[in-house]
Amino acid sequence: MIAKIVCYTLNGLAGVPVEVETDVNKGIPAYDMVGLPDTAVKESKERVRSALKNSGFQFPVGKITVNLAPADLKKEGASYDLAVAVSLLKASEQLVGAATEDYVFLGELALSGDLRPISGLLPILISAKGHGFSRFIIPAANAPEARFLSGAEIYPAETLTEVVRHLSGILRLVPLETAQYAPHPSSGGGADLKFVKGQPVARRALEIAVAGGHNLLMVGPPGTGKTMLARCLPTIMPDLTFAEALEITKIHSVAGILGEEGVVTERPFRTPHHTATTVSMCGGGNTRVHPGEISLAHGGVLFLDELPEYKRSTLEALRQPLEDGVITVARAGGAFTYPARFMLCASMNPCPCGNYGSANKTCTCTPAEIRAYRKKISGPLLDRIDLQVEVDNVAYDDLTSPEMCESSASVKARVEAVRAIERNRFEGSAIHTNAEMGEREIALYCKLDREGDSILRAAFERLDLSARARARIIKVARTVADLDASEYILPRHVFEAVSYRTYDKMG
Amino acid sequence: MQYSEEERAYLWLCACTELDDRTRVSVLRGAGDPAALFEGYPVPGAGKDRRGEAERFLSSLEKKGYFALTLLSEDYPENLKAISDPPLVLYGMGRRELLKERKFCIVGSRRTPAAALAFGKELAKTLSRQFVIVTGLAEGGDSAAIAGAAESGNLISVLPCGLDECYPAAHASLKARIAERGMLLSEYVPGAKVAKYAFFARNRLLAGLADGVFVLSAGKKSGTLITADRAAEYGRDVFALPYNVGVAQGEGCNDLIKKGAYLVTCAEDILSVYGFEEEKGEAASFTEEEERVLAVLKEKGEAHLAEVAEALGMRVFEVSALLSALELKGAAAKAGGNRYAAV
Numbered sequence: 019m020i021a022k023i024v025c026y027t028l029n030g031l032a033g034v035p036v037e038v039e040t041d042v043n044k045g046i047p048a049y050d051m052v053g054l055p056d057t058a059v060k061e062s063k064e065r066v067r068s069a070l071k072n073s074g075f076q077f078p079v080g081k082i083t084v085n086l087a088p089a090d091l092k093k094e095g096a097s098y099d100l101a102v103a104v105s106l107l108k109a110s111e112q113l114v115g116a117a118t119e120d121y122v123f124l125g126e127l128a129l130s131g132d133l134r135p136i137s138g139l140l141p142i143l144i145s146a147k148g149h150g151f152s153r154f155i156i157p158a159a160n161a162p163e164a165r166f167l168s169g170a171e172i173y174p175a176e177t178l179t180e181v182v183r184h185l186s187g188i189l190r191l192v193p194l195e196t197a198q199y200a201p202h203p204s205s206g207g208g209a210d211l212k213f214v215k216g217q218p219v220a221r222r223a224l225e226i227a228v229a230g231g232h233n234l235l236m237v238g239p240p241g242t243g244k245t246m247l248a249r250c251l252p253t254i255m256p257d258l259t260f261a262e263a264l265e266i267t268k269i270h271s272v273a274g275i276l277g278e279e280g281v282v283t284e285r286p287f288r289t290p291h292h293t294a295t296t297v298s299m300c301g302g303g304n305t306r307v308h309p310g311e312i313s314l315a316h317g318g319v320l321f322l323d324e325l326p327e328y329k330r331s332t333l334e335a336l337r338q339p340l341e342d343g344v345i346t347v348a349r350a351g352g353a354f355t356y357p358a359r360f361m362l363c364a365s366m367n368p369c370p371c372g373n374y375g376s377a378n379k380t381c382t383c384t385p386a387e388i389r390a391y392r393k394k395i396s397g398p399l400l401d402r403i404d405l406q407v408e409v410d411n412v413a414y415d416d417l418t419s420p421e422m423c424e425s426s427a428s429v430k431a432r433v434e435a436v437r438a439i440e441r442n443r444f445e446g447s448a449i450h451t452n453a454e455m456g457e458r459e460i461a462l463y464c465k466l467d468r469e470g471d472s473i474l475r476a477a478f479e480r481l482d483l484s485a486r487a488r489a490r491i492i493k494v495a496r497t498v499a500d501l502d503a504s505e506y507i508l509p510r511h512v513f514e515a516v517s518y519r520t521y522d523k524m525g
Numbered sequence: 526m527q528y529s530e531e532e533r534a535y536l537w538l539c540a541c542t543e544l545d546d547r548t549r550v551s552v553l554r555g556a557g558d559p560a561a562l563f564e565g566y567p568v569p570g571a572g573k574d575r576r577g578e579a580e581r582f583l584s585s586l587e588k589k590g591y592f593a594l595t596l597l598s599e600d601y602p603e604n605l606k607a608i609s610d611p612p613l614v615l616y617g618m619g620r621r622e623l624l625k626e627r628k629f630c631i632v633g634s635r636r637t638p639a640a641a642l643a644f645g646k647e648l649a650k651t652l653s654r655q656f657v658i659v660t661g662l663a664e665g666g667d668s669a670a671i672a673g674a675a676e677s678g679n680l681i682s683v684l685p686c687g688l689d690e691c692y693p694a695a696h697a698s699l700k701a702r703i704a705e706r707g708m709l710l711s712e713y714v715p716g717a718k719v720a721k722y723a724f725f726a727r728n729r730l731l732a733g734l735a736d737g738v739f740v741l742s743a744g745k746k747s748g749t750l751i752t753a754d755r756a757a758e759y760g761r762d763v764f765a766l767p768y769n770v771g772v773a774q775g776e777g778c779n780d781l782i783k784k785g786a787y788l789v790t791c792a793e794d795i796l797s798v799y800g801f802e803e804e805k806g807e808a809a810s811f812t813e814e815e816e817r818v819l820a821v822l823k824e825k826g827e828a829h830l831a832e833v834a835e836a837l838g839m840r841v842f843e844v845s846a847l848l849s850a851l852e853l854k855g856a857a858a859k860a861g862g863n864r865y866a867a868v
Binding site for chain 1: 845
């Protein structure tokens with residue numbers, strides 16, 4: 019007889035149903051698998067054979083054909099094991115009368131018959147639920163990420179035997195209880211702004227950057243705390259909402275880097291090393307298209323330490339996702355779209371020796387060397403970085419004002435207030451933060467009075483700014499005004515925004 | 526551009542033969558009237574079609590928008606004629622009439638502190654109302670002088686290479702801007718590449734052209750000092766910006782002052798030497814808060830943002846907005862590392 023079992027595969031972040039059809043015929047014993055399986059899928063033969071035997075079932079003798087439909091879609095990975103095993107049992111009539119039609123089977127088999135966790139379970143469940151499936155059998159080890167999905171019967175199983183007992187009604191599995199998502203503030207790995215000594219300018223820039231969703235570049239000599247400041251970014255970002263958490267969890271699930279909690283509750287902070295390739299940054303791969311660092315940083319921070327050391331092509335590849343918030347990776351096997359709305363935070367030295375502009379050390383670089391160093395970062399990329407601040411190596415021992423050691427929590431409170439203003443402002447549109455405003459929104463929400471306009475004009479002449487920089491300055495001024503709880507952008511806000519164009523001035 | 530017969534012959538000798546300047550001078554002396562060169566006066570290694578060569582060379586200059594002037598030309602700068610080794614020919618591009626104006630030279634090393642750069646720019650701007658500013662094309666001091674004088678266009682930039690070359694290459698657009706608003710000058714035939722010795726030779730032109738030389742910054746062994754030396758040799762006034770003890774970029778300046786150069790802290794110091802009064806531009810007006818920030822900066826010299834904020838009891842970001850405003854008004858300059866200085 020022919021058995022049909024439903025299983026799922028992933029295409030980017032979207033689940034695609036795959037029917038596993040198995041037919042056992044009389045004839046010379048053979049086991050064929052068709053429907054574009056890759057090596058890992060083909061090897062499921064041996065795993066399934068041992069798993070069946072070790073669970074006390076019989077591996078059918080005869081000519082076995084397993085078809086994975088749709089036949090033109092490439093099947094990858096080991097997540098079909100359970101579905102293949104169940105369909106074999108069904109086809110060889112060892113599982114009579116069990117209703118398997120409305121179930122989706124997911125899981126990899128161990129030789130002993132134990133179920134192993136698979137990656138990308140959450141996005142599969144979400145898509146399958148959307149396709150009308152409501153009953154799932156999943157590996158018990160995947161239960162933590164599945165428990166946040168409500169409105170579906172999800173049965174976590176430890177072994178193949180448990181699955182068979184459940185299907186034949188001997189011993190029902192206990193359905194998973196839906197868990198409530200509880201946001202909790204990012205621990206940031208112990209980072210907190212209160213441990214950062216001084217750096218009032220950078221602190222303020224961090225606050226503005228997070229409040230308005232702006233990208234940030236920190237320029238300073240080695241050892242001044244640029245990395246430490248960057249690590250504090252997640253601690254002042256607003257808590258994840260459930261929708262955001264689910265979205266991030268999906269990506270991390272596909273990448274197989276989900277922690278034990280099962281859902282991502284903290285904003286990601288990704289720090290790819292500067293040897294990173296374009297593919298590792300943007301996503302891709304030969305057999306499977308993996309999400310890249312920019313997608314893993316979705317909803318959080320992508321920190322690029324020593325920006326000029328990154329490959330130019332890798333940095334240029336960031337430009338489009340920085341604008342669009344998504345990345346589409348096209349390969350011969352198809353195009354895959356992953357979300358990539360991240361905050362870019364970069365750091366660099368002011369010059370090759372690192373002492374340019376230092377109070378007590380002399381810079382030994384020639385202007386040509388400095389120019390060559392800075393040229394590594396292209397204008398268009400810089401244009402997308404709204405805030406550029408200097409991090410200096412001043413000892414702040416003598417300075418006692420409270421803003422020198424403010425904690426992340428109190429900065430976060432101000433950030434949340436501004437985010438609330440932004441939510442109000444952009445209600446009903448696809449925009450979340452000031453940084454995402456287009457020309458139309460700028461005209462609508464960022465009116466400058468005559469004085470502000472003349473300040474900008476003067477700044478342009480003096481700093482020789484590009485036309486794109488104008489829009490950037492206005493957006494930052496909008497965020498500064500929001501932090502000031504001011505409805506209008508006042509001259510002092512424009513002045514402050516202009517002061518964050520350090521890099522343009524250095525050039 | 527019209528050239529007289531003498532000028533043509535002169536130019537032919539200087540641009541179309543491969544002699545050194547000393548031989549050229551002795552040839553000219555021997556010929557008496559330069560026009561005799563076209564009449565077959567013997568010149569070692571010269572071709573036959575001398576007139577044709579001269580024509581072709583001149584039309585190639587014309588095509589690129591360059592002009593040439595010789596020691597015979599009526600507008601060859603008098604100042605330059607007076608030095609011991611004036612260039613026989615000068616090539617120029619831009620506003621030729623600037624040659625007749627009174628000139629003043631501003632030079633500085635490539636490594637000039639930010640506050641000095643801002644000072645140099647303001648100074649160049651003020652002086653360019655009375656003088657044509659003469660400088661080079663390098664980064665640092667030269668660029669500051671260019672930035673200050675570019676607006677009025679009273680600016681001559683002297684290159685150490687042919688006019689169609691650009692060193693540093695990154696200043697190509699700056700060079701084009703100078704050619705448009707002011708003037709480029711060189712003693713080298715178009716196409717001549719940059720050579721080390723050319724900078725020394727060029728520095729003598731900077732000093733030779735100008736009535737006085739202001740040194741914005743100079744390390745102990747800075748090339749800028751060569752310009753100052755030449756200026757002293759030619760009897761020009763030398764001015765220098767004073768520096769703190771221990772600031773490497775200013776040691777040369779302080780040495781100059783020790784040797785008797787004028788100490789300059791404002792444009793007035795230079796203008797008064799030449800009997801000019803400073804034409805006050807529209808004085809920038811400051812708000813009360815800006816005045817307070819300025820007062821702190823002046824008292825401390827160079828100060829970190831946080832220090833200023835502490836002194837005034839203000840928030841750091843409020844001060845950075847104020848300083849940004851002062852910077853735009855040209856009253857403060859960023860010195861790197863979040864430090865600012867009053868200008």
